[in-house]
Amino acid sequence: MTTDYDRIGGGAAVGTVVEEFYRRLTADDEVSHYFKDVSLPVLKRHQALMITSILGGPDRYDGRALDEAHAPLNISHADYDRVGSHLMACLVDAGVPRDIRDRVGTALGQARASIVTLQS
Numbered sequence: 001m002t003t004d005y006d007r008i009g010g011g012a013a014v015g016t017v018v019e020e021f022y023r024r025l026t027a028d029d030e031v032s033h034y035f036k037d038v039s040l041p042v043l044k045r046h047q048a049l050m051i052t053s054i055l056g057g058p059d060r061y062d063g064r065a066l067d068e069a070h071a072p073l074n075i076s077h078a079d080y081d082r083v084g085s086h087l088m089a090c091l092v093d094a095g096v097p098r099d100i101r102d103r104v105g106t107a108l109g110q111a112r113a114s115i116v117t118l119q120s
Contacts, residue, residue: 004100005057011048014055017090018048024086031079054107055100066114076118084108 005014022044026032035043046063053059063069087108091101 003056005055
């Protein structure tokens with residue numbers, strides 16, 4: 001059975017999406033502050049592993065639990081939505097089919113409670 005990961009082109013495609021995703025995030029004045037004092041190479045690696053897992057590729061994610069990693073950041077619903085919209089736009093721009101984007105969107109919805117801590 002072909003996975004979503006295989007359908008979009010595997011690791012190379014995920015890597016391209018992740019690179020563009022962080023380019024957009026670090027250029028966005030509304031959310032770039034979250035990425036000022038972090039190791040972007042480490043963050044990109046974790047993001048690529050997480051997206052790979054979501055898409056049915058090899059599950060090698062070895063980062064902290066989402067709630068543990070994000071709790072100190074005080075992320076609001078608005079910022080979560082903004083970051084998610086950047087990811088979805090990157091997927092559209094990379095030509096990822098709609099059915100796969102919908103499944104990524106579902107995963108984003110499921111992760112919200114583990115990431116958003118600021119109820120504003």
